[in-house]
Amino acid sequence: MKQLKLGLSMFRMGYHIAAWRHPSNQPDGAMDLGYYRRIAKIAEDAKLDLLFMADELAIRGQDNPPGARQRSSYVAELEPVTLLSALAPLTSRIGLVSTASTTYSEPFNLARQFLSLDHLSGGRAGWNVVTSWGKEDAANFGHLALPDYDTRYDRAAEFVEVVRGLWNSFDADAFIRDQASGQYFDPAKMHQLNHEGRWFRVKGPLHMARSPQGEPVIFSAGDSEAGREVAARSADVVFTAKQEFEDARAFLADIKRRLPAHGRAAEEVIVMPGLMPILGETRDAARAAYDRLQELIDPVVGLASLYDRLGDLSGYDIDGPVPEPKDPAFRSRAEVMYRLAQREGYSIRQLYLAVAAGRGHRTVIGTAADIADEMQAWMEGGAADGFNLIPTHLPGALEDMAGLLLPELRRRGLFRQxxxxxxxxxxxxxxxxAAVAA
Ligand SMILES: Cc1cc2nc3c(=O)[nH]c(=O)nc-3n(C[C@H](O)[C@H](O)[C@H](O)COP(=O)(O)O)c2cc1C
Known part of the structure; x- marks a missing residue:
């Protein structure tokens, strides 16, 4: 029987916008290795596939409406590859996946960093490829404006190929290290990349032995045509923020349909929608847990949560309809949010209350059986190979998943023992x- 693959998104003390205010959270956790170590231990004891770190290269958005920022925890975060490297010796089985940008890095640096994490963790590293959509990110790297969409994706496609080429600098059996004969490696098994493309000239090789898992696992999360092509060509796992079953099913089918053109088969790529479960022993208890978090949202923070996706809504009636997005930098999420508001008839306030919880990810409130039903239906219906679990707050929501949801999934044979x-x-x-030719 097919089983679900499950990741835990470990970003920001939880994804709920008021997560840091939850009485069970550790408010200074974002800077504390001990906090992440506790989370990693619970996740690994629960046999989750991986810990996933999202990343941004700036404090995104403005203090808009004024006063929102000082009430938000996102202004202070650890650099994720460094954090995962610290977690590597404190864990033994769980995957360690970090986001890193192709727009503001060089392939050589990034290939080296992730292959190091991979060696330090015994083959548990993954890279989530993003092109970075924030104009604040651009401003931290000397750009006057965010490089345009096609430029970012054109660079991203070449970037990933160069990284993979560098990861293949040595064959698995290249290092002989024979103290008696004095031969350290076989030069026939070292490959010089000699890459010359539109964006990069990289000679190589990367001075590091091949990954214990062949290559670190590549994740991607793009949803546009260009993003899907990068995914189909290079990704092992594709994240998505689809809210609805039919959208997720169409997305999964579209990704798998693209694979043969790249010489790949359907089972070579795993599609994992985000899912925020809000659990309780009963439906009433789950709803109460949700309400407790929602009550912690300051209205000024709620409005700010829509700003990056839908623009400045402060001139509109907060209890009136959501205006159509005009020129969002973050196309796919803006559309997802606008469609959600239209479908549900949400006012601006209702929309921020709805999205503040999941930050654009599907949120399901209920018992373990309710949520397992959904997960099973999505997997059996071809909408998901697994899920990127999005906790409201950490470690509380993870403890609920480990204590309630995973036993239910195991009982159904849907998740590993x-x-x-x-x-x-x-x-x-x-x-x-398959190795990339040098
Ligand atoms: C689950 C998920 C996680 C993402 N994580 C990040 C992230 O950490 N940093 C980032 O800059 N963008 C992140 N993104 C944004 C994507 O890279 C991408 O820009 C977005 O999905 C829009 O797709 P498109 O750019 O192809 O339109 C994420 C998207 C999803 C669905």
């Missing part, structure tokens, strides 16, 4: 990638 392998690629059931 034990890790299958040592590396992230093995646990995800992904075959080694």
């Amino acid at each position: 034990e890790y299958e392998g040592r590396t992230l690629r093995e646990n995800l059931g992904l075959a080694p990638r």
Whole structure:
């Protein structure tokens, strides 16, 4: 029987906009390794596939409406690859996946960083490829404006190929290290990349042995045509923020349909929609847990949560309809949000209350059986191979998942009892990638 692959998004003390105010949270957790260590332990004991870190390269958005920022926890975060490297020796099986931008890095730096994490963790590293959509990110890297969409994706496509080329600098058996003969490696098994493309000239090789899992696992989350093509060509796992079953099913089918053109089969790519479960022993208890969090949202923070996606709504009646997005930098999420508001007939206030919880991800409130029903239906209906679990607050919501939801999934045979392998690629059931020609 097919089983679900499950990741835990470990961003920002939880995704609920008021997560840091939850009485069970550790308000200074974002800067504390001990906090993340506790979360990683619960997630690994629960046999989750991976810990996922999102990332941004700036404090995004303005203090708009004024006063919102000083009430928000996102102004202070650890650099995620460094954090995951610190977690590597404190964990042994769970995958360690970080976001990193192709727009504001060089392939050589990034290939080196992630392959180091991979070695330090015994083959558990993953890279979530993003192009970064924030204009505040651009301003931290000497750009006057956000590089345009096509430019970012054109660079991203080449960037990923260069990184993969560098990861293949040495064959798996290149290092002989024979103290008796004095030969350290076989030069026939070292490959110089000599890449010359539109964006990058990289000679290589990368001075590091091949990954214990062949190559670190590549994740991507783009939803546009260009984003989907990068995913189909290069990603092992595709994240998405689809809210509705039919959208998710169409997305999964579209990704899998693109694979043969890149010489790949459907089972080589795992599609994981985000899912925020809000759990309780009963439906009433789950609803009460949700209400408790929603009550912690300051209205000024609620309005600010819509600003980056839908623009400045402060001139509109907060209890009136949501205006159509005009030129959003973050196309797919803006559309998702606008469609949600239209479908549900949400006012601006109702929309921020609805999205503040999931930050654009599907939110399901209920018992373990309710949520397992949904997950099972999505998997069996071809809308998901697994889920990127989005906790409202950490570690509280993770404890609920581990204590309530996972036992229910296991009872149904939908989730593992034990890790299958040592590396992230093995646990995800992904075959080694075919090497990129040097
Ligand atoms: C689950 C998920 C996680 C994402 N994480 C990040 C992130 O950490 N940093 C970032 O800049 N963008 C992130 N994105 C944004 C995507 O990289 C991408 O820009 C977005 O989905 C829109 O797709 P498009 O750019 O192809 O339109 C994420 C998207 C999703 C669905």
